[in-house]
Amino acid sequence: MNIDKIIDQFGQLPEQSKNALTASITEVTFPKGHILLKEGKVEHRMYFIKKGIVRAYSDKASGQVTFWFGQEGDTVISMRSYVANEKGYENIELLENCELYELETRNLRALFNLDIHFANWGRKLVERELIKTEERLISMQFKTAVERYNELMQTQPGLLRRVQLGYIASYLGISQVSLSRIRADLR
Amino acid sequence: MNIDKIIDQFGQLPEQSKNALTASITEVTFPKGHILLKEGKVEHRMYFIKKGIVRAYSDKASGQVTFWFGQEGDTVISMRSYVANEKGYENIELLENCELYELETRNLRALFNLDIHFANWGRKLVERELIKTEERLISMQFKTAVERYNELMQTQPGLLRRVQLGYIASYLGISQVSLSRIRADLR
DNA sequence: TTCATTTTTTAACATTTGTAAAAAATTAAG
DNA sequence: CTTAATTTTTTACAAATGTTAAAAAATGAA
Numbered sequence: 001m002n003i004d005k006i007i008d009q010f011g012q013l014p015e016q017s018k019n020a021l022t023a024s025i026t027e028v029t030f031p032k033g034h035i036l037l038k039e040g041k042v043e044h045r046m047y048f049i050k051k052g053i054v055r056a057y058s059d060k061a062s063g064q065v066t067f068w069f070g071q072e073g074d075t076v077i078s079m080r081s082y083v084a085n086e087k088g089y090e091n092i093e094l095l096e097n098c099e100l101y102e103l104e105t106r107n108l109r110a111l112f113n114l115d116i117h118f119a120n121w122g123r124k125l126v127e128r129e130l131i132k133t134e135e136r137l138i139s140m141q142f143k144t145a146v147e148r149y150n151e152l153m154q155t156q157p158g159l160l161r162r163v164q165l166g167y168i169a170s171y172l173g174i175s176q177v178s179l180s181r182i183r184a185d186l187r
Numbered sequence: 188m189n190i191d192k193i194i195d196q197f198g199q200l201p202e203q204s205k206n207a208l209t210a211s212i213t214e215v216t217f218p219k220g221h222i223l224l225k226e227g228k229v230e231h232r233m234y235f236i237k238k239g240i241v242r243a244y245s246d247k248a249s250g251q252v253t254f255w256f257g258q259e260g261d262t263v264i265s266m267r268s269y270v271a272n273e274k275g276y277e278n279i280e281l282l283e284n285c286e287l288y289e290l291e292t293r294n295l296r297a298l299f300n301l302d303i304h305f306a307n308w309g310r311k312l313v314e315r316e317l318i319k320t321e322e323r324l325i326s327m328q329f330k331t332a333v334e335r336y337n338e339l340m341q342t343q344p345g346l347l348r349r350v351q352l353g354y355i356a357s358y359l360g361i362s363q364v365s366l367s368r369i370r371a372d373l374r
Numbered sequence: 375t376t377c378a379t380t381t382t383t384t385a386a387c388a389t390t391t392g393t394a395a396a397a398a399a400t401t402a403a404g
Numbered sequence: 405c406t407t408a409a410t411t412t413t414t415t416a417c418a419a420a421t422g423t424t425a426a427a428a429a430a431t432g433a434a
Contacts, residue, residue, distance in 0.1 A: 060329060067328050079321055083314040089325055112307055119306035120299055123313060127270040130317040134266055137324045138276055141254050141360050142247060145421085165382065173328050175422055180383050332391090352412065362392055367413050375434105382429070389422070400411065 001073045003101050006048045009073065010124040017117045024107040029099050036092040036100075037078055043088055044105050046077035052098030053162050056090040057170070066170040069159055075125065076100070095163060145174045149182050188260045190288050193235045196260065197311040204304045211294040216286050223279040223287075224265055230275055231292050233264035239285030240349050243277040244357075253357040256346055262312065263287070282350060332361045336369050 003022060007013060013021065027050070030036065037043045039058055049072055056068035068090070070076050078088030082105050111118040139148055149172060153160060160168065169179035190209060194200060200208065214237070217223065224230045226245055236257055243255035255277070257263050265275030269292050298305040326335055336359060340347060347355065356366035 058325075058329065065329055067325065079314070079317055083318050089321075112310070113303075116300075116303035116306050119303050119310060123299070123306060123310040126310060126313045126317055127266070130266055130313055130320060131270050133317060133320045133324060134276075137320060137327065138245075138254065140324065140327050142245065142252055164380090176382075177384085177423080178421055181421085184383075351410090363412075364393080364414085365391060368391090371413075378431105378433085380429105380431070382427105384427070385425090387423085390420085392419070393417090394415100396413100396415080398411100398413070400409105402407100402409075404405105404407085 001050055003048065003050070006050075006073055006101070007121075010121050010128065013117050013121055017111075017115050017121075020111060020115070021118070024111075025101050025103050027099065028102045029097065030094055032094055032097050034094045034098075036076065036094060037088060037090060039089060039091045040087050041081075042085060043078045043081040046075065046082065046103050046105055046108070048101040048103075049074050049076060050099040050101055052094060052096045052100075053159075054092050054094050054098065055163070055167055055171075056092050057167075058089050058091065064170065066167045069156075069163060069167075069171065071158070075129065077105075079129070081105075095167075140173060145172055145178060146182055146185075148172050149179065188237055190235070190237070193237075193260055193288065194308075197308050197315065200304050200308055204298075204302050204308075207298060207302070208305070211298075212288050212290050214286065215289045216284065217281055219281055219284050221281045221285075223263060223281060224275060224277060226276060226278045227274050228268070229272060230265045230268040233262065233269065233290050233292055233295070235288040235290075236261050236263060237286040237288055239281060239283045239287075240346075241279050241281050241285065242350070242354055242358075243279050244354075245276050245278070251357065253354045256343075256350060256354075256358065258345070262316065264292075266316070268292075282354075327360060332359055332365060333369055333372075335359050336366065 003025060004018075007018060007021065025048075036047065036054065037045075049070055051072060054070045054076060055066050056070070057064045057066045070092075076092055078090055080086050081088045108122065112122050113119075139151065143151070152168070152172070165179055166176045169176040172179065174182075190212060191205075194205060194208065212235075223234065223241065224232075236259055238259060241257045241263060242253050243257070244251045244253045257279075263279055265277055267273050268275045295309065299309050300306075326338065330338070339355070339359070352366055353363045356363040359366065361369075
């Protein structure tokens with residue numbers, strides 16, 4: 001997904017504003033397995049995914065907990081680092097070789113204070129993230145594991161093909177054994 | 188909590204901007220039990236809580252699921268209505284007689300497009316909400332019910348005193364019986 | 375293709391959590 | 405104060421989920 005399309009997701013920006021933004025974005029690539037952002041660090045970079053798929057996970061005593069997947073067009077950012085300037089929860093691991101658009105968050109902040117179009121664009125970006133996070137929370141609290149799995153199959157069939165089931169199980173909040181049982185029952 | 192303090196939570200606004208905002212805010216009161224926002228409706232009003240406590244819940248086949256509590260200083264808004272113009276998930280019920288600051292979201296939108304200070308203020312408001320929602324999600328996915336209950340006791344002891352345990356149990360994602368068991372074990 | 379590695383499924387058993395109903399405690403109203 | 409209504413806890417049993425280990429299946433590299 002190219003950078004113009006990604007930017008336009010959060011509302012049209014005037015030509016000039018858009019140029020100011022793209023000027024501070026660089027394209028980077030990293031191999032599968034690379035860790036883009038690290039848990040416990042205050043991160044100062046954010047990314048948009050041009051191509052590839054990534055996961056966010058935290059290391060717990062009980063093992064790794066996967067809590068987010070990002071795909072083409074998605075925004076990769078430690079909101080806790082960016083908003084509160086505090087250590088982030090997430091390791092972001094690339095599950096495929098990825099092409100990314102990289103941006104320093106301080107450049108973003110600077111633009112917010114200079115340009116009202118930008119401030120509103122940034123507002124919409126965060127609003128979209130909030131809606132998605134809210135949907136996740138609602139899904140976790142209202143639905144059974146079976147319902148969450150079915151929902152995922154319908155809304156994100158590509159995810160099931162691209163990501164191994166251990167990560168999916170963790171994302172759904174159940175053990176891999178439980179997920180296997182659910183899949184067996186659906187046959 | 189007065190309106191100035193509430194507004195200041197999301198960054199200082201110039202005198203003039205602040206006046207424009209307060210001009211479109213009215214103070215209202217409603218009795219305990221009143222439903223402020225309704226599930227399945229696109230809502231056009233938002234509120235800040237001056238005094239009192241409220242809960243957000245959804246009606247499910249299995250009963251009501253409580254997924255949020257709001258207290259003094261908190262923002263009450265259907266993000267889905269406001270951001271996506273779609274039907275909201277939540278009923279907002281007042282758990283005490285409440286004093287609220289009411290605002291039409293279209294007035295907010297108008298200010299965002301006129302005033303960069305406002306656009307950034309609104310951005311910060313949403314950022315704060317996002318951080319809180321993210322924390323909730325992380326808590327639901329990473330922690331056991333016992334840990335979530337202890338966390339709630341430490342960070343929100345007032346909530347335990349003001350809200351009945353059935354709602355707390357639902358909020359924690361467990362049955363009331365389970366919560367009783369947890370409380371019994373801690374004695 | 376073959377072998378080694380990784381991933382997924384299955385099995386057996388333990389633990390947790392839910393459901394329904396009753397008892398106890400608390401709160402509200404007259 | 406007394407009674408009724410609501411809320412919380414307890415009990416007994418059923419259902420769901422986790423853990424560990426092993427087997428089966430799938431994937432990938434030589």
